[in-house]
Amino acid sequence: MNRNVANTMIIAKRELAGYFTSPVAYVFLIIFLLLTGLFTFMIGRMFERNEASLDAFFMWHPWLYLFLVPSVGMRLWSEERRQGTLELLMTLPITQWQAIVGKFIASWAFLALALVLTCPLVFTVEYLGSPDYGAVVSGYIGSLMLAGAYLAITCFTSSLTRNQVISFVLSVTICLIMILAGWPPVTDFVRGVAPSLVEFVTAFSVMTHFEGFQKGVIDSRDFLFFASVITFSLFGTSLMLRSLRA
Amino acid sequence: MIEVKNLRKQFGPKLAVDGISFTVAKGEVLGFLGPNGAGKSTTMRMLTGFLTPTDGSVKIGTHDMALAPVAAKSLIGYLPENAPSYPDMTVSGFLRFAAEIRGLSGSERDIAVDRSMDYCFLKPVRHQTIDTLSKGFRHRTCFAQALLHDPEVLVLDEPTDGLDPNQKYEARNLIKRLGETKAVIFSTHILEEVDAACSRVIIIDRGRIVANDTPANLKKKTPNGKLEDLFRQMTVSDTGTKHS
Numbered sequence: 001m002n003r004n005v006a007n008t009m010i011i012a013k014r015e016l017a018g019y020f021t022s023p024v025a026y027v028f029l030i031i032f033l034l035l036t037g038l039f040t041f042m043i044g045r046m047f048e049r050n051e052a053s054l055d056a057f058f059m060w061h062p063w064l065y066l067f068l069v070p071s072v073g074m075r076l077w078s079e080e081r082r083q084g085t086l087e088l089l090m091t092l093p094i095t096q097w098q099a100i101v102g103k104f105i106a107s108w109a110f111l112a113l114a115l116v117l118t119c120p121l122v123f124t125v126e127y128l129g130s131p132d133y134g135a136v137v138s139g140y141i142g143s144l145m146l147a148g149a150y151l152a153i154t155c156f157t158s159s160l161t162r163n164q165v166i167s168f169v170l171s172v173t174i175c176l177i178m179i180l181a182g183w184p185p186v187t188d189f190v191r192g193v194a195p196s197l198v199e200f201v202t203a204f205s206v207m208t209h210f211e212g213f214q215k216g217v218i219d220s221r222d223f224l225f226f227a228s229v230i231t232f233s234l235f236g237t238s239l240m241l242r243s244l245r246a
Numbered sequence: 247m248i249e250v251k252n253l254r255k256q257f258g259p260k261l262a263v264d265g266i267s268f269t270v271a272k273g274e275v276l277g278f279l280g281p282n283g284a285g286k287s288t289t290m291r292m293l294t295g296f297l298t299p300t301d302g303s304v305k306i307g308t309h310d311m312a313l314a315p316v317a318a319k320s321l322i323g324y325l326p327e328n329a330p331s332y333p334d335m336t337v338s339g340f341l342r343f344a345a346e347i348r349g350l351s352g353s354e355r356d357i358a359v360d361r362s363m364d365y366c367f368l369k370p371v372r373h374q375t376i377d378t379l380s381k382g383f384r385h386r387t388c389f390a391q392a393l394l395h396d397p398e399v400l401v402l403d404e405p406t407d408g409l410d411p412n413q414k415y416e417a418r419n420l421i422k423r424l425g426e427t428k429a430v431i432f433s434t435h436i437l438e439e440v441d442a443a444c445s446r447v448i449i450i451d452r453g454r455i456v457a458n459d460t461p462a463n464l465k466k467k468t469p470n471g472k473l474e475d476l477f478r479q480m481t482v483s484d485t486g487t488k489h490s
Contacts, residue, residue, distance in 0.1 A: 007347065014332075014343045017335075085331065088331070088391075092344070093320035094316065
């Protein structure tokens with residue numbers, strides 16, 4: 001196997017195992033499933049909608065992830081810095097990118113696992129009627145991309161500080177701004193003040209780009225948006241780590 | 247094996263390391279002495295590729311640290327100051343991880359982990375998570391990590407810090423033995439360790455080398471043959487007072 005891939009995977013394996021050696025993973029998975037259930041059925045009123053779709057499920061994801069994803073990612077680099085293991089990691093014969101990507105992939109895989117565990121919802125809509133599986137699949141893909149974008153942002157904020165709480169608060173704030181940029185009350189306000197800027201502002205919102213996925217449309221521009229947020233944030237992480245060692 | 251040329255490191259306005267040059271050959275144990283804040287750890291961090299030097303170069307074997315960092319790092323075993331490790335991992339899990347990163351797998355990896363645990367007397371705690379260990383064991387776990395790949399170069403930042411007298415004795419013997427086949431550099435501020443384990447000593451003060459000789463020759467420079475007096479003569483303590 002290519003050394004690049006091998007090293008990235010070794011880092012990812014260690015990181016992923018780290019979630020499960022502490023109660024963090026189990027607490028997170030249970031809370032995630034409880035909250036998605038609560039929002040989908042109690043607030044989203046999935047049964048009263050009289051339609052076999054997962055709209056009531058996916059529509060909450062930008063808000064749910066706002067707190068849950070930073071809680072998964074906040075320790076990624078903060079903890080390495082606080083424990084001093086950053087020094088160990090950076091003097092092992094690996095590149096900085098292998099470490100960054102490895103750690104990111106591990107956390108992303110963990111979030112993907114949480115998402116996979118929501119599959120009973122798919123069985124539910126299958127039982128209720130004949131759902132549009134295109135929309136279900138694209139909804140899941142969009143949700144995973146959304147989680148990845150939030151996670152990459154958290155990865156970056158965690159490289160800024162050795163304090164996990166600061167890392168959490170910073171990433172929640174950045175993600176919130178990215179939600180609000182496409183939230184109707186905000187876009188209406190922008191329209192009132194400077195109509196020409198509306199499109200510019202909403203282009204930065206995760207809401208705008210997640211919408212298509214929910215409807216079953218995988219637009220390459222939406223995909224590209226999330227992919228560039230991830231790339232950009234990981235690149236920022238790399239710069240930050242480099243500056244720590246300068 | 248280690249070739250350091252005119253190494254400098256500036257942190258903002260502070261010059262932490264100011265033009266240090268030395269070499270360490272295979273079969274040599276170099277003791278790195280100096281008061282706190284003299285630049286020992288900073289030098290070692292540049293040596294191992296953690297910090298980027300402001301100026302100067304580091305060569306490990308035939309590899310330049312700035313140009314081929316991965317190749318250079320693969321020749322080094324490094325014990326950082328305070329011996330960091332992942333507290334939620336078990337001792338054997340941590341060592342297996344480090345061995346895999348060093349390119350060892352399968353039975354090769356298991357043999358390396360086993361041998362390192364033997365060297366550092368870690369067998370009794372191999373299945374314990376690191377955060378349940380005493381400081382001495384934690385320290386040795388990180389030490390073991392540095393020995394996994396039987397490196398040609400060992401860089402040890404205060405390897406005996408936090409160990410009890412018995413463990414210190416063992417560690418010194420281990421360093422001496424490893425030094426027969428490797429290039430070893432270790433920092434300390436315990437002078438008796440220099441006598442016990444080193445073939446050569448470098449004393450640094452405020453980022454500069456003030457002495458570079460064998461322990462025996464250095465002793466000759468003082469009237470009563472004590473390294474401690476020489477150390478106090480040549481360096482300034484961080485309270486800023488020059489001893490005499």
